[in-house]
Amino acid sequence: MSDQPITQEAIRNDLLKLGLSRGDRVVMHSNLQSLGKAKVLAKLPNCGSDAIIDAFLEIIGPEGILCVPTFTKTFASPSSGPFGEAFDSDSTPSRVGSITNVVLKRAGRVRSQHPTHSWAALGSLAAAFVEGHERTSTFGRNSVCGRMYDWDCKVVWFGTTGTTNTSTHFAEDWLDLPYMVAEAALVKCGSGFRKVTAHRCPSGPRDFYKNGCKLDKLLETWNIQKSGDVCEARVSVMRHRVFMNHLLDAMIADPCVLLAD
Numbered sequence: 001m002s003d004q005p006i007t008q009e010a011i012r013n014d015l016l017k018l019g020l021s022r023g024d025r026v027v028m029h030s031n032l033q034s035l036g037k038a039k040v041l042a043k044l045p046n047c048g049s050d051a052i053i054d055a056f057l058e059i060i061g062p063e064g065i066l067c068v069p070t071f072t073k074t075f076a077s078p079s080s081g082p083f084g085e086a087f088d089s090d091s092t093p094s095r096v097g098s099i100t101n102v103v104l105k106r107a108g109r110v111r112s113q114h115p116t117h118s119w120a121a122l123g124s125l126a127a128a129f130v131e132g133h134e135r136t137s138t139f140g141r142n143s144v145c146g147r148m149y150d151w152d153c154k155v156v157w158f159g160t161t162g163t164t165n166t167s168t169h170f171a172e173d174w175l176d177l178p179y180m181v182a183e184a185a186l187v188k189c190g191s192g193f194r195k196v197t198a199h200r201c202p203s204g205p206r207d208f209y210k211n212g213c214k215l216d217k218l219l220e221t222w223n224i225q226k227s228g229d230v231c232e233a234r235v236s237v238m239r240h241r242v243f244m245n246h247l248l249d250a251m252i253a254d255p256c257v258l259l260a261d
Helices: 008-017 045-060 098-104 126-130 144-150 167-174 214-222 240-253
Strands: 025-030 065-069 119-122 154-158 181-189 192-201 226-230 233-239
Touching: 008 045, 008 226, 025 045, 025 098, 045 065, 045 098, 065 098, 065 126, 098 119, 119 126, 119 144, 126 144, 144 167, 144 240, 154 240, 167 240, 214 240, 233 240
Parallel strands: 025 065, 025 154
Antiparallel strands: 065 119, 154 233, 181 192, 226 233
16 A cells, blocks of 8 residues: 555546546546555545545546436435435435545535435536426436436546445336336425435346446456556446446346346
């Protein structure tokens, strides 16, 4: 492990080597702990989250988009998934990592309104990117999830693996596979809350939740990722549209490819 200081400049320079550039629309899945030593991170604002976010924003510029998942513990019962809160886009924290919660605190961030699987974005086009999510299914083709495909986003796994690749659920939703289910969720309403229905939720086990899964083997054959080190983190980048085209073809051939054997 290197003793070199972790800085925004160092993160930016390593991201540039992976092909990120001005104007990119980036969807990032992240693990802050992968970046480096805790004693080094502790010297940075928000333990390094700001340095990562600012490095991306410096590269992509205001015309680019940085989007992160901000999924919540807002299912109505423990049998459905993480539960116990009512969703409010302004105050409900993300359950998928510290970097995503720092994004939520940023001035100008825009968050989609889905009651369990919201996304937050930064950039001049952020509002248009996340608009209308509450009117679709969880990963609806006409939501921010579909715009990741239509706007030719780049998916970045920052210190994570394919086990965090939520786009796999998009394919299950878009193909209307029968094992996707409707679940009750809670949304804040005045001083209380109301129940709503989240359609096509990813209930149950999946093979891709573990490393070395069937999808990992397919990704190796597709050869659509570029990987490298960003400080101490292993980072991979691929185009969302290219990945989805490969995945949809694979799932049409074998609708159970994402399921545990």
